[in-house]
Amino acid sequence: MIHKIFRYHLVSVYFIISQMVILMSVFNVLHIFNKAYAKERERLEAIADNRIELTVDTVNGQDMLTGAGKGVTKGNVVAEGKLTCEVAEIGSLNRCEVILSINEATPYKMISGHIPGESPDDTGKRCVALGRNKVGYAKERDGIKYLTINQEEYEVVGIIGSENSDFWDYKIVLNSDCMGDKLKNSYKSVNNYTITIYSNLSSVQETFEQVYQNLLSADSYSNIVAVDKRQKGESTVKATLQRENLRTNVLVYVFCIINSIIISMFWVVQRKKEVAIKRVFGYSNIRIVSDLARDLLLLMIITFVFYLTGYAIVQFIIYLNTGMYDHWNLTSVLAVIGMFFLTMIITLVTPVIEIYKNASEIIK
Amino acid sequence: MIRLDKVTKIYDIKVDDRKALDEVSLTIEDGEFVSIMGPSGSGKSTLLNIIGGMDSVTDGDYYFNDCRVSSLTARNLHDFRKQHIGFVFQHFALMDHYTAYENIEIPLIASKVKKKERKKIISEKLESLGILEIKDKIPGKMSGGQQQRVAIARALVTNADVILADEPTGALDQKTGQEVLGLLEQINKSGKTVIIVTHDPSIASKTNRIISIEDGRIKSDSKQI
Ligand SMILES: Nc1ncnc2c1ncn2[C@@H]1O[C@H](COP(=O)(O)OP(=O)(O)OP(=O)(O)O)[C@@H](O)[C@H]1O
Numbered sequence A: 001m002i003h004k005i006f007r008y009h010l011v012s013v014y015f016i017i018s019q020m021v022i023l024m025s026v027f028n029v030l031h032i033f034n035k036a037y038a039k040e041r042e043r044l045e046a047i048a049d050n051r052i053e054l055t056v057d058t059v060n061g062q063d064m065l066t067g068a069g070k071g072v073t074k075g076n077v078v079a080e081g082k083l084t085c086e087v088a089e090i091g092s093l094n095r096c097e098v099i100l101s102i103n104e105a106t107p108y109k110m111i112s113g114h115i116p117g118e119s120p121d122d123t124g125k126r127c128v129a130l131g132r133n134k135v136g137y138a139k140e141r142d143g144i145k146y147l148t149i150n151q152e153e154y155e156v157v158g159i160i161g162s163e164n165s166d167f168w169d170y171k172i173v174l175n176s177d178c179m180g181d182k183l184k185n186s187y188k189s190v191n192n193y194t195i196t197i198y199s200n201l202s203s204v205q206e207t208f209e210q211v212y213q214n215l216l217s218a219d220s221y222s223n224i225v226a227v228d229k230r231q232k233g234e235s236t237v238k239a240t241l242q243r244e245n246l247r248t249n250v251l252v253y254v255f256c257i258i259n260s261i262i263i264s265m266f267w268v269v270q271r272k273k274e275v276a277i278k279r280v281f282g283y284s285n286i287r288i289v290s291d292l293a294r295d296l297l298l299l300m301i302i303t304f305v306f307y308l309t310g311y312a313i314v315q316f317i318i319y320l321n322t323g324m325y326d327h328w329n330l331t332s333v334l335a336v337i338g339m340f341f342l343t344m345i346i347t348l349v350t351p352v353i354e355i356y357k358n359a360s361e362i363i364k
Numbered sequence B: 001m002i003r004l005d006k007v008t009k010i011y012d013i014k015v016d017d018r019k020a021l022d023e024v025s026l027t028i029e030d031g032e033f034v035s036i037m038g039p040s041g042s043g044k045s046t047l048l049n050i051i052g053g054m055d056s057v058t059d060g061d062y063y064f065n066d067c068r069v070s071s072l073t074a075r076n077l078h079d080f081r082k083q084h085i086g087f088v089f090q091h092f093a094l095m096d097h098y099t100a101y102e103n104i105e106i107p108l109i110a111s112k113v114k115k116k117e118r119k120k121i122i123s124e125k126l127e128s129l130g131i132l133e134i135k136d137k138i139p140g141k142m143s144g145g146q147q148q149r150v151a152i153a154r155a156l157v158t159n160a161d162v163i164l165a166d167e168p169t170g171a172l173d174q175k176t177g178q179e180v181l182g183l184l185e186q187i188n189k190s191g192k193t194v195i196i197v198t199h200d201p202s203i204a205s206k207t208n209r210i211i212s213i214e215d216g217r218i219k220s221d222s223k224q225i
């Protein structure tokens, strides 16, 4: 059977390669879509039901963060916005978020450990939770990972991340109660940031009033704008898709489809004599075409199986290294099957036309 | 019985209105051994192709036994060919990437013969033509004589009534050509009608009837015993 398909081995091999590239582009596109939607899903899941966002502008160089969560008993409070920290191991400024108060479960997806402040042991200790991407920079000593933030060493007490997407991978999460003085001092000069008060359990109005008071008592000249957030915010899907090379993959696919058409035309040209002979000796056009279709289909299936095997192996390696794997939903599976058949039909159209058009039965 | 009645063939009236065949009338009885001779371009292949149902007539009628072949639909023509005609070509017309066995198998597959049955028939034919040992070779690895034997085997497997051979010895040397002719003679003796086109008078002289054509017309038609 196999040797029959590979009779014209050069064309067959070339066909397989082009099919391979087609599959690659299709899988890439789907991977990008899956990833973008997984990330968006994760973002939406992380958003609490009740939220108030405060935009704080301050100029006086006060420590606004340490006392901001004082007396808060409901909901969580976190500061972010323009907050950054200086990680020596990475050698650059990194965006981070600083937890000001924890009173209920945080939305972070943990791979291991916890968020600073979630454990009573954390109080007074310098510690941090890192996304998968950042954790790679931490140095290990006696089984504990450390990261140098603003010239002080922080213990890594948690690794954040999810198997579904890279949404959490770049996070650096600190807690104002578990922070070094140097970092605290550096935040005195930050004069604009946001503080989010959120809860899934209760209204955050009371907490808002408390935090508002705390902020004003730290700097009575600061300007605070509070917004009760109802919307879920802007979708990240479009941004993710733009960042990924979606267009390149689509172009590659189109290019390969054209390539496939050319190959299948060449396939017929190469088999011209064979086709003519088969016709003279009684093969009908349908029979000739179906033989051709069978060969091409088998080649496509062989390629598909090869690709899937390779894909599985690569996924497994990625999973071992990053803990992430592609999530396939019904739509993606249907899309791949659809693309498979579309490619097959497009590939077959030219030979079929070719065979029916040149229905001559004369052998020269 | 093959009967042509004033058959005219013009390939493409728009390009060239010359008649490749011009009112050819001809009867060939079952079991005859006929050669067709004539200069290049005289219409020999055209005549053979029409008899074989590979080409249509422009005018006139062609009957095979009681069947009016000239008015068959493409599909019926196809079946007619499968049932009654075996072809042998000058350049063998073997499929390059197929073994001898696979080449011979083609008409049998087309006639939906079962695999086991195919194997039996092909082995018999290979045996009787003395080419059993090359059954797994591809044409490129065979001599011209072997290739033509494979082609003859292919023409014979479906048990066609008529074997048409267009210059079957044209690409072979004298000796091999004679051998192939010997085979065709045998095939004729076994009761089949054999019609060959040839340029070679020594080949033609071995047949029982020589039809000469020129400019699409029959110039002479002589039977010999
Ligand atoms: N497919 C075709 N289309 C158009 N004209 C054709 C075609 N085949 C043959 N002819 C023309 O018909 C005439 C007869 O051709 P044919 O092939 O029957 O000659 P022939 O006797 O077999 O010649 P040769 O000995 O060279 O094979 C020639 O003038 C040729 O040019």
Ligand SMILES: [Mg+2]
Pocket: B044, B045, B046, B166
């Ligand atoms: Mg000719």
